Amino acid sequence: MEKLKNKIRIIGPNCIGTFVPNELDMLFLDRKKLKRPSEGSIGFITHSGAVGSALLDMASNEGVGISKFASIGNRIDVDEVDLLEYLGKDVETRCIVLYLESTERGSELINVAKKIKKPIIALKAGKTEKGGEAVVSHTGALAGSGNIYSTAFRQAGIIETNNIEDIFDCAKALSTQPVLKGKKIAILTNGGGLGIITTDLAIDNGLEIAELSKETSKALKKVLPSYASPNNPVDITGDADTARYEKAIEILMKDKEIDGVICITLFQTPTLEDDIIEVLKDSKMYGKPFIVCATGGEYTFERAKKLERFGVPVYSTPQRAVKAMRCLLDYGKVLKR
């Protein structure tokens, strides 16, 4: 850790550096072309400057906040294990993201990761043979077998993904939500079709659609119109207003048989006013995972960003929302060990 103290602010290609929003002109990149994300709680280590900078740009657009960013390229001195250890102790970092092409310190990586009491998400590039060859031309390092990495990640309690979209999708959920203690979720929606798509995807991703108890169904029936569905997925229909959402959320979040809720909110419907943001952000008080899915365009995107500033993760498609919920289950299993 000593060597990090001296180097952590050296900025440049293939060097490491902390990312301090609006303070340092990181790397050589043009600020007009490449935006910087806001301050946040995700620590990000990358072996590729291009992946790193493109993802920072993406993060800035999606409102994802970064605590520290380190692009370590050819790792002439400090490597991913040093940085993992560093971010593990960093108070500003609540979730660590690792883009990895190779490592020469596999067992140390596992040992360090095991000790860190924060979620770690990793994408290992070059897991296929052809991809591995490309790693050699990229940084000169040997990629190693993809399966070995997957096994090591599992041992170390690191959550693995192969899709860059998943990195921040999972990090957003893991840095703001409690873990999903069981598999049983409820789906709440003001769009019937989206509720059904989400149901299918949740099951395909190893989650379960909670069977609602008689009490819960009865309570829902009381507050919902007759044409709504008091079963899970709970379809509160396209004319739902904020009050209807508020009551349904309370009933579902208080049900002990439900481990978490995916709340589909089509902000575009005429009956939904901006006070829905208040209700959705207050979901925190129930202490269970609460994930919002909002599909749409500009208007929806603005509301999603607003909501995320309050620490509620919002996803543009059912697939992304379900994957994020699945991450919370996976990290729950890691913590149980």
Next chain:
Amino acid sequence: MEKLKNKIRIIGPNCIGTFVPNELDMLFLDRKKLKRPSEGSIGFITHSGAVGSALLDMASNEGVGISKFASIGNRIDVDEVDLLEYLGKDVETRCIVLYLESTERGSELINVAKKIKKPIIALKAGKTEKGGEAVVSHTGALAGSGNIYSTAFRQAGIIETNNIEDIFDCAKALSTQPVLKGKKIAILTNGGGLGIITTDLAIDNGLEIAELSKETSKALKKVLPSYASPNNPVDITGDADTARYEKAIEILMKDKEIDGVICITLFQTPTLEDDIIEVLKDSKMYGKPFIVCATGGEYTFERAKKLERFGVPVYSTPQRAVKAMRCLLDYGKVLKR
């Protein structure tokens, strides 16, 4: 078809209607909250008003153009088979998208689809048992077994997806690009890491990374700097300018052993000027699938939209680009039958 002639312009929930941009005030939705996409070549049939309107809103944001849109809800008169037949003959429609919860005319759907010489993409909601139950509460129709639908889609040459993001991702590629005649693709990139990630994902999705011939590698070496990689994935490095892209694209697209190219373009790099758009749009002349992957924020997004207006599909992540390329392979197989 007779009944359609009279009904095709009746607009309202659970009715059908054509979508004519800036002309009709479709459904009951607020134009400030829900934007309309531009005119284009994708015909869209949906059983869910919410899925339909949310996807139109998403399409407007992503610059995807729609030819006709029909939200048919409970199908009191005209159904998905009528509309499929109609869009099959519609000259403005080059690709058909179908969001389906159920059908009572399965064999007719297969027969009609088989005769249509345009790509059809379908998402069947309610394929799981729980999802099927939700279909019943949504429209009162029986969802049927998910597997039966998948088999029917395959028979009919319909491309299936379970993710709403894939719908337009595939439609964008299918409505602008020729089919992928073989599995062998080349990956061109100015970001090494992104090239490796794309390589892994392409292989995972059943594509092959073409082995470059000696001639092609030699030609690449001639136009690339010594630190670039003339192997596939072809890494032309972060200091690539438009001219370097132009030469590399020409070499790869002219190689008869390469069936299509995924071109990763980090627009944010300092050496890449706006004339890159011209070069990327001219990829059409080679008559092979050409798909762009551009990861980033606002600046990147603007360039992506510009490029898409010229009919070049652009995707924000390697995963989405690879899936789109895979669709072009699948549709090629359909056409061969």
